[in-house]
Amino acid sequence: MSVDAQYFAGLFAASDDPWAFRTRWYERRKRELIMASLPRQFHERIFEPACANGELSAALAERCTELLCHDLDPTAVTLARQRLASLPHVRVEQGRLPGDWPGGRFDLIVLSEIGYYLDPGQWLQVIEQSVASLTEDGGLLACHWLHPIDGCPQQGREVHALLEQRLPLYRVVRHEEADFLLEYWSCQPSVIDLDETCP
Template sequence: MSRDARYFEQLFVGNDDPWAFRTRWYEKRKRNLIMASLPRQRYARVFEPACANGELSAELAGRCDSLLCQDLVPAAVQLASRRLSQWPHVRVTQGHLPEDWPGGCFDLIVLSEIGYYLDLDRWLQVLKLSLASLTPDGALLACHWLHPIKGCELDGRAVHLLIERQLPLFRLLRHEEPDFLLEYWGCQPRAIDLEEPCE
């Protein structure tokens, strides 16, 4: 089963940080690991669905020319919009996956803590849309909690196994800890552009 909008809306009632992204060391450290895992210094166009209140988005904003963030919950969209208001190249929209997948191509798609909230069919649709939206040298970063989540059909390991089985991409990075799995998949069999200039 997929978690419906009401589940997430309830999380944001009277709480602007329901997963404690701003305060928990686990979340801060994981965010730092995600950013350190991006092999390119800068990306042209990034898509981050399920952005929640925009804490990871704020880190991504400094590494790209254009960032599109999306969330299902209106309260999350408002919070992320405020959090990211200092960056004119960032846009936050409300949308439901996979129905509201954006048009255009991206050289980075970030799927963080989202896969297990969708049922199998919807997750497979998201993966298909992700592949179709990647530029020829684009990449997909996925990071998910590995422990079971009550009421979810998939767990983090199953989510990542489906990426491996369904997408004809090169796994360029894998980092696993007891609590989460982080992987970076690319359209090309290389992780670092050695010709990329330093800023």
């Protein structure tokens, strides 16, 4: 992580919801779009780094057997653990990317609002780690703010440009608005379960 940990410590010292995930319509709507963009109804194992206070995590938890959440900031980890305490299939750990990448395989990795906090080299490492950790039918969802953020080594478009250049996956969803870009990439060219479709 290129941005200093004190940056996030300061945000969480001032508020338990520094980005207003719980109260802003923008954040609620974006969260619902993220969930609607997942082509599969259910996942076995999801990894969500940069989980913050766990608002998106709570929605992801409804769609999986196991959810692993990470955050760099210890206060965020505590808040997310409190938010998700009633869900035994969810683990929240403190971790700093790219160094603290978890073991095992995932059929969904969610990289939401994290890429611009990493320099290009670190982001490329996260991309490589993601690809190596996906199951053969797995997918990666990325969503990032498109406006400049002071102090960040990358902007949202640069983050997604590197995904497009380096991901050896199939992009099956792309949703762009003035404020954010959301994409879903799959290991398979189609994520439709043929057993669930009409003849």
